[in-house]
Amino acid sequence: MQELDKDYASSFVKYSIVAVIILLALVLYLIYPYLLALLQLLFSNPSAILNTTLFKLLIFPGLIYVSIVALIAEWVERKLVARIQVRVGPFYVGGWEGLLQPIADLFKLITKEIIIPKHADKNIFILSPVLAFIVGALPIIVIPYSPTYVIWDYQFGLLLYFAILAFYPLVVLLAAWSSNNKYSFIGGLRALYQQASYEVPLFLAALPAVMLAGSFSLTAIASAQAKVWFILFAPLSAIVFFAGMMAELERIPFDMPEADSELVSGWTTEYSGIAWGLFQFGAYVKLLAYSGFFVTIFLGGWQGPAILPPLFWSLLKVSIVVLILLSVRGFFPRIRIDQLVRAGWGRLIPICILNIVIIALLQPYIVSILR
Amino acid sequence: MYLGDGGPFWFAVFLLIGIAGGLLFYLVAFILAPRARSAIKEETFESGQIPPGGKRVRLVMQYFAFLLLFLIFDVVSMFLYAWGASYYSFAPSQSIYAIVLLILLLPPIYITLKVAKSVGV
Amino acid sequence: MDFIVPIILIIFSSIAAILSLESRSLVYGAVSLAIFFLGLSLFFFYLGLTYLAIFQVAVYVGAIAVLIMFTVMVVGEGQRRKRSVPLLAMGLLGGAIILASFLMGISYFFSLPNPSMQPSFTLVSLARYVMDNYGLILFILALLLTSAAYGAVALARREVEETA
Numbered sequence: 322m323q324e325l326d327k328d329y330a331s332s333f334v335k336y337s338i339v340a341v342i343i344l345l346a347l348v349l350y351l352i353y354p355y356l357l358a359l360l361q362l363l364f365s366n367p368s369a370i371l372n373t374t375l376f377k378l379l380i381f382p383g384l385i386y387v388s389i390v391a392l393i394a395e396w397v398e399r400k401l402v403a404r405i406q407v408r409v410g411p412f413y414v415g416g417w418e419g420l421l422q423p424i425a426d427l428f429k430l431i432t433k434e435i436i437i438p439k440h441a442d443k444n445i446f447i448l449s450p451v452l453a454f455i456v457g458a459l460p461i462i463v464i465p466y467s468p469t470y471v472i473w474d475y476q477f478g479l480l481l482y483f484a485i486l487a488f489y490p491l492v493v494l495l496a497a498w499s500s501n502n503k504y505s506f507i508g509g510l511r512a513l514y515q516q517a518s519y520e521v522p523l524f525l526a527a528l529p530a531v532m533l534a535g536s537f538s539l540t541a542i543a544s545a546q547a548k549v550w551f552i553l554f555a556p557l558s559a560i561v562f563f564a565g566m567m568a569e570l571e572r573i574p575f576d577m578p579e580a581d582s583e584l585v586s587g588w589t590t591e592y593s594g595i596a597w598g599l600f601q602f603g604a605y606v607k608l609l610a611y612s613g614f615f616v617t618i619f620l621g622g623w624q625g626p627a628i629l630p631p632l633f634w635s636l637l638k639v640s641i642v643v644l645i646l647l648s649v650r651g652f653f654p655r656i657r658i659d660q661l662v663r664a665g666w667g668r669l670i671p672i673c674i675l676n677i678v679i680i681a682l683l684q685p686y687i688v689s690i691l692r
Numbered sequence: 693m694y695l696g697d698g699g700p701f702w703f704a705v706f707l708l709i710g711i712a713g714g715l716l717f718y719l720v721a722f723i724l725a726p727r728a729r730s731a732i733k734e735e736t737f738e739s740g741q742i743p744p745g746g747k748r749v750r751l752v753m754q755y756f757a758f759l760l761l762f763l764i765f766d767v768v769s770m771f772l773y774a775w776g777a778s779y780y781s782f783a784p785s786q787s788i789y790a791i792v793l794l795i796l797l798l799p800p801i802y803i804t805l806k807v808a809k810s811v812g813v
Numbered sequence: 814m815d816f817i818v819p820i821i822l823i824i825f826s827s828i829a830a831i832l833s834l835e836s837r838s839l840v841y842g843a844v845s846l847a848i849f850f851l852g853l854s855l856f857f858f859y860l861g862l863t864y865l866a867i868f869q870v871a872v873y874v875g876a877i878a879v880l881i882m883f884t885v886m887v888v889g890e891g892q893r894r895k896r897s898v899p900l901l902a903m904g905l906l907g908g909a910i911i912l913a914s915f916l917m918g919i920s921y922f923f924s925l926p927n928p929s930m931q932p933s934f935t936l937v938s939l940a941r942y943v944m945d946n947y948g949l950i951l952f953i954l955a956l957l958l959t960s961a962a963y964g965a966v967a968l969a970r971r972e973v974e975e976t977a
Binding site: 324325326328330333334337338340341344345347348351352374378383384430431432433434435436437438439447450451454455458459462472473474475480500501502503504507510513514517518520521524525528529531532533535536537590591594595596598599658659662663666667670671674677678680681682684688 | 698699701702703704705706707708709710711712713714715716717718719720721722724725726727728729730731733734735736737751752754755758759761762765766769772773776777779780782787790791794795797798801802804805808
Binding site for chain 3: 770797
């Protein structure tokens with residue numbers, strides 16, 4: 322047996338304690354006036370809190386909402402897929418039907434030892450789950466759940482969304498390479514090919530929404546669907562976007578990088594404990610971000626009959642999209658890499674282009690309907 | 693643009709909270725998790741042998757051409773988004789060049805797929 | 814006060830660029846190259862060119878940095894070249910000249926009576942202008958890209974055939 326590498330964990334703990342303290346101090350310094358204003362509103366006019374940006378950032382539709390929904394989505398997925406496969410799913414933990422199972426899993430992962438492989442690139446190995454989590458969580462800033470419930474109504478919201486998601490292949494590549502494992506690296510390269518192949522159909526499928534709304538801002542896109550939802554003008558693009566979404570999230574049927582039976586367990590093989598937990602958590606947060614995006618550009622965001630508030634309609638639509646994405650896992654087999662590449666480049670892109678050309682040629686009629 | 697009261701400010705705050713949150717996860721884990729290092733635990737996981745020879749290069753370089761193609765399409769979609777944003781102010785006959793550009797994007801894909809199939813990837 | 818932001822961004826980008834050339838591991842160099850592209854894109858944000866900034870991130874960091882990192886990881890580390898003082902001196906001189914001209918440009922810009930960070934066109938008007946006057950050039954661009962893609966495929970094909 323060779324001797325061990327130097328103990329990275331102790332130096333990492335020291336540096337990260339300092340980093341966390343500095344970051345939290347910086348955040349508090351930046352937010353301080355808003356926090357004071359929020360506390361004042363708490364005592365004078367509680368219902369106005371819902372309009373402050375700090376509330377939107379932290380609670381809804383920001384961090385706490387996303388975390389809770391990620392945990393619920395984990396439970397729903399396991400129950401749903403279990404019922405589809407004629408078994409029970411989690412039922413032991415928690416009072417009814419295993420509701421506390423995701424929390425139990427979280428505690429289990431936190432208390433598992435983090436093993437850093439020999440000769441791995443330790444800095445990148447430790448930091449890539451954090452990077453994956455951030456890249457998955459950042460896009461929720463621009464997604465609108467109603468005309469007022471959006472953290473940042475950015476003029477180029479759609480482009481910012483794609484710019485943030487363009488970081489993900491980089492993260493996958495870094496995570497796969499830093500494990501110092503030939504199998505994980507090859508699995509990571511295949512994940513990279515999958516991500517790169519399906520980003521182009523995603524870009525092209527979101528183009529009709531920009532064309533029809535005339536703006537890049539997600540709230541403007543959702544507001545422009547007051548008369549007709551964009552999915553009726555661009556059904557092919559919606560289908561392509563849905564397929565591309567499943568591929569970017571690495572969900573079944575595009576599961577090849579994760580559960581590849583010939584390459585052990587894909588590019589996250591060497592990650593144990595909370596490192597792997599952060600990857601999975603980031604995947605569910607990304608699922609929520611993508612579903613919100615899909616609802617905003619194709620299904621009309623918050624538009625719905627005025628009987629119920631717009632917030633209800635947007636949450637209903639996001640829930641339906643998330644449920645469909647979760648349940649697909651029980652129905653389909655896995656796609657091979659060559660089928661995947663052929664489908665992504667050879668079939669999805671021409672369908673997108675067909676839809677764009679149709680919308681471009683039918684411009685006078687569409688303008689008269691929408692305006 | 694200075695990080696004043698608007699959007700980029702909250703973006704930066706969100707980013708900082710995200711990084712702090714991720715590192716906090718790790719800190720809690722390093723406190724609660726046991727640490728018993730041994731040489732055998734830190735060996736990389738290999739449940740078989742990779743066959744010797746050139747197979748590994750092939751596995752790695754299989755779809756490299758599609759990465760190059762992705763780069764080209766990324767740049768082209770920049771132009772297409774600029775064209776698409778001006779949708780409400782053009783007539784179909786004026787945007788014939790953009791439509792031809794779109795249709796001309798298809799042959800490279802099919803050539804690449806055909807070459808990939810003939811080589812056997 | 815207005816001076817501070819571009820100077821901080823320039824220093825940040827320069828440090829990232831120097832790190833990407835001089836770091837001990839090639840993969841760290843590729844990562845700092847990606848950070849350099851990010852710094853450049855923040856500079857475009859500062860100048861008010863938002864569309865360009867976002868696509869700089871999407872194209873350079875999302876595709877080009879990935880390609881460079883892919884190549885470095887697959888091919889592996891090579892031999893480090895030896896340091897040579899004359900080259901270092903020339904490099905420093907060139908960098909100092911570029912930095913000085915950049916600072917002169919910024920101070921000239923701020924000494925104008927009304928420096929405004931907003932460009933005088935919008936994205937839509939720019940798109941209309943390009944389509945109306947340079948539509949044929951877009952067409953030729955498409956032909957060029959098609960031939961470039963075919964060339965890339967041909968090169969990759971020869972690679973694969975040699976090793977198969």
